[in-house]
Amino acid sequence: MKLKSPSAPLLQSGELKRNSRLCKRGAEGGLALAVFLTLSLIPEAQADESVWHSSWDGTLYGYIDNMKVRGDSLPNPGNLIARLAQNSSTAETRFNLKAESSNLSLTMRPVLLTRESQNIFGRGRTNEGYLSQWQLGLHASEDSSLAAGREILNWGPGQFRSPSSPFYFDNGRSNPMLEISGMDDVKFSWTPDLQRTVTLARITGSGHIPQDIWSNSWLLKADRRSDDWSGGLILEQTPGQGAFLGTHGQLTASDAVLIYAEASSSTRANALLSVPGPPLPFGITPRSARRTEVLAGAAYTFQNGQSLNAELMYYGHGFTREEEGAYFSRAALNPAFAGQALAYAPPLLGRDYLHLVWQSNLMDTGGYWRIMLTHGYTDSGNELSGYGEIALSGHVTAFVLGVVPAGNARQEFSAIYTRALTAGLKVALP
Numbered sequence: 001m002k003l004k005s006p007s008a009p010l011l012q013s014g015e016l017k018r019n020s021r022l023c024k025r026g027a028e029g030g031l032a033l034a035v036f037l038t039l040s041l042i043p044e045a046q047a048d049e050s051v052w053h054s055s056w057d058g059t060l061y062g063y064i065d066n067m068k069v070r071g072d073s074l075p076n077p078g079n080l081i082a083r084l085a086q087n088s089s090t091a092e093t094r095f096n097l098k099a100e101s102s103n104l105s106l107t108m109r110p111v112l113l114t115r116e117s118q119n120i121f122g123r124g125r126t127n128e129g130y131l132s133q134w135q136l137g138l139h140a141s142e143d144s145s146l147a148a149g150r151e152i153l154n155w156g157p158g159q160f161r162s163p164s165s166p167f168y169f170d171n172g173r174s175n176p177m178l179e180i181s182g183m184d185d186v187k188f189s190w191t192p193d194l195q196r197t198v199t200l201a202r203i204t205g206s207g208h209i210p211q212d213i214w215s216n217s218w219l220l221k222a223d224r225r226s227d228d229w230s231g232g233l234i235l236e237q238t239p240g241q242g243a244f245l246g247t248h249g250q251l252t253a254s255d256a257v258l259i260y261a262e263a264s265s266s267t268r269a270n271a272l273l274s275v276p277g278p279p280l281p282f283g284i285t286p287r288s289a290r291r292t293e294v295l296a297g298a299a300y301t302f303q304n305g306q307s308l309n310a311e312l313m314y315y316g317h318g319f320t321r322e323e324e325g326a327y328f329s330r331a332a333l334n335p336a337f338a339g340q341a342l343a344y345a346p347p348l349l350g351r352d353y354l355h356l357v358w359q360s361n362l363m364d365t366g367g368y369w370r371i372m373l374t375h376g377y378t379d380s381g382n383e384l385s386g387y388g389e390i391a392l393s394g395h396v397t398a399f400v401l402g403v404v405p406a407g408n409a410r411q412e413f414s415a416i417y418t419r420a421l422t423a424g425l426k427v428a429l430p
Contacts, residue, residue, distance in 0.1 A: 063177075248263075268291075379410070
């Protein structure tokens, strides 16, 4: 369930009273940056394998967000529960740093952000610096490697959602502006040839995001690829939850047609139960029943380079039509129920979805656009969104992202807000 605009942050109670906030993990960014600078300044040794090479680039973003919050929202009445930012202005810089030798590599993605936010409750400012990603890798042999750091463990070809990923169900592909933060892990990879890869990873945390639901998890992933198809199998175990079993694959049927699918079987932590019946509080279970998620899609590329994706998705952890109706009816009873509805709602409220993506030629250098339409069969809700960018010069690009839900307060896409807009500039560095 979407609870916020494409870029505007969720303003928790009390955040508007803070004049400035520095991310508690900011120190790790300074330490990693010091390591990078140290490695990049190491003088060249006589042996070639000891020579370090470094490089960097980055992007400076400046953008504004505007959201029209629904006043009659049932899980967020009068914006009293979520306190979403209705207007905000953001300056953000995302760096890519790299230092490597013949068998060692260090990559980092520091993010520096300052944001002014406003809603009917007041104004607030956020200053944040963190490492979105970083990794120290060792090429132990020709077919094996070790790595430790913060990594985006995202895969699968799905555009709407990614059922095959236990960590990134929302893979961010519907929002090109989104900065996904990595998971902290230690990883071993074995690649005996160009067709096969096996990865074993120990997940130690959820990155800079203040949650630890993934701590002490294990991930085993096997991939196979050929000239016209690829696929993967995923096994993940989180303490206190059932094993996550996932798979993804894609087939190039012709020069113009790509067919793909993702699926998984899993349980959910802190799952919200919405059983039709008496107006009692929601039930919340620490471990839900095992459910299945499946996404099947196809992409067609036209002769002009534009492409059209069509995807169907079944989400077993979502609600049936009756359960979704009970969800909104119970949330309307009092603020305590609304808070439960907002905090513990599943990532998607419904069960069945259609998602369409029409986008321009990815090779066009002057600009890019994509239009997305999502239909929820459970409650007949719709959401239309679009993203576009155009190069103003060799380094400066203007962009805009808009989301318009179509529906009422008892439909998933339109339950929180009625429109959201993000517009700004990005400047390539150096």
